[in-house]
Amino acid sequence: MLVTILGGGGFLGQKIAAQLAATGTVGRRAITGLTLFDLNTPKAPAKAPFEVRCLSGDLSDPVALGAAIPKGTAVVIHLAAVVSAAAEADLELGLRVNLLGTMAVLAACQKVGGVPRVVFTSSVASFGGGQAALLADDARQLPGNSYGAQKAMGELLLQDASRRGLIDAVSIRLPTVIVRPGRPNKAASSFVSAILREPLLGLPTTCPVGDDFGVWVCSPRRAVEWLLYAAAMDTAPLGLDRGINPPGRRITVGEMLAGLEAVAGPQARALVTAAPDPAVQAIVGGWPAEFTATRARTLGFSVQEDVESLLRAFIADDLAATRADRAAG
Amino acid sequence: MLVTILGGGGFLGQKIAAQLAATGTVGRRAITGLTLFDLNTPKAPAKAPFEVRCLSGDLSDPVALGAAIPKGTAVVIHLAAVVSAAAEADLELGLRVNLLGTMAVLAACQKVGGVPRVVFTSSVASFGGGQAALLADDARQLPGNSYGAQKAMGELLLQDASRRGLIDAVSIRLPTVIVRPGRPNKAASSFVSAILREPLLGLPTTCPVGDDFGVWVCSPRRAVEWLLYAAAMDTAPLGLDRGINPPGRRITVGEMLAGLEAVAGPQARALVTAAPDPAVQAIVGGWPAEFTATRARTLGFSVQEDVESLLRAFIADDLAATRADRAAG
Structure with a gap:
């Protein structure tokens, strides 16, 4: 099977790629090719037992995205996003990447000649509630930030496309992932x-x-595990509801x-x-x-x-x- | 004040225009100009005590939309949409008008030189639940149709833009409006x-x-009353939550x-x-x-x-x- 990771150069994308290279499979199916796509050309994982293509491009460029999601692609793991602080600083940029980019992913997926599994990384930022809340699985998404609003919109888009049989999406609303490598930054988190x-x-x-x-919170290990579980799970029990609050x-x-x-x-x-x-x-x-x-x-x-x-x-x-x-x- | 009705040629748009012409006000503020915008040039209401402009154009055309929402516009009533059966028949058309069109409305509203009230007609179709459900005000929108998904996405967009202080939106989730004039059609409703x-x-x-x-259900009279109430109400008590389930x-x-x-x-x-x-x-x-x-x-x-x-x-x-x-x- 062919697998694509959008945002494959990021922290989680690189960890998923390393995991796929180590196991050679998604679920129990052998991977025959992996494409990593990001703004800058991602690093290929070491010792992959399948062909790896590393491509750079913008999510809103249909030609680049078409190359990243070739005919026959069975799984697309969509991690590419403008993150919360940047989406808050620039609404137009956030909408272009997080919403229009996800629409472009859907369009590209409709050309692969099948019904690809799309694993979408949504976020707890798509909810409000605050410290006192204990959110049930049917809790409404009423975000207090633009990143969360754009993720909730992306979920609706992919949920509807799944209902229509165009794709087979699972949206994982990731907790705050800790411990992140890197340096302290200006993000509130x-x-x-x-x-x-x-x-x-x-x-x-x-x-x-x-x-x-x-x-x-969740660990990077758990986030990778959840996203790969979502890539292979039976989606029939999900029905209309393609959004998952994983057990952080x-x-x-x-x-x-x-x-x-x-x-x-x-x-x-x-x-x-x-x-x-x-x-x-x-x-x-x-x-x-x-x-x-x-x-x-x-x-x-x-x-x-x-x-x-x-x-x-x-x-x-x-x-x-x-x-x-x-x-x- | 300047008022614009997008979808001003439709059933509800024409009724609202007639009501505005009769009263000359929104809330207690006098209307100085009304623009009706639709795909085909709308009919002007009779005996309006203010200037009425009737414009035709596509929601996704920024020039046409800019003319429809001129500088100084205080209220935009956004009724323009591809309706449920059509949005279900053509996903791309529904997304273009119902989602991208609403993004274009937001962009046009940011150029009026103020924080316009935007009244958005959302729909009960943005919810699931079926016959047995009694939906509370914080019920999640999990639509079983593309029209409802696009309306829920539009709500998120306008809610976030309101939080950012770009517009001041109220989304009214209209019930099935009866009795509609016209003829029986292929819509399931x-x-x-x-x-x-x-x-x-x-x-x-x-x-x-x-x-x-x-x-x-609701009557056309009640729908008009709700939309005009939303055009003038104090939005401070709404907080983040700009979606209203009116008392149908x-x-x-x-x-x-x-x-x-x-x-x-x-x-x-x-x-x-x-x-x-x-x-x-x-x-x-x-x-x-x-x-x-x-x-x-x-x-x-x-x-x-x-x-x-x-x-x-x-x-x-x-x-x-x-x-x-x-x-x-």
């Missing part, structure tokens, strides 16, 4: 990874919210810091100092922090492990590369 | 108006569903036919014969038939009257014109 990653690098950092602040985990900042201390010692924990920031609190306070995720469990999606496991996974998978990247930059 | 209108014209008709089949009324086919008999006699009732149609039942059976509409009542939206009042309104407002139209055609 930056601190959620930073308060774990920076101390593991031996660096000081600040935390803008209190210890009781809860976040709905609500973890408070206090639990994160306790986990950090358990895994890396009190000297790591001591590198995080409180620096309450009302501006950050105002933004992240609107994000939902807990979902029942009952349907996803029933459908067989794996459940997020605890914060210590999550930290050990980061140390095993990403810490050395993150350290090397910091040393280089 | 055609029978809901036909079983009342045709007998009032002295013509026989058939009913594809049973007497216990419920429909969430669940009426069964049996109640409609009893109302017909009460208003027009047993000979009118006898013109409706049962002709069960599983194909029609399969489509309309998925539509929600009842909403709590609690929020809209609290916000001051008027409540739909009973079926006899609704029939008497049709007789007063539209029967003569409908009869003349039939005689001419």
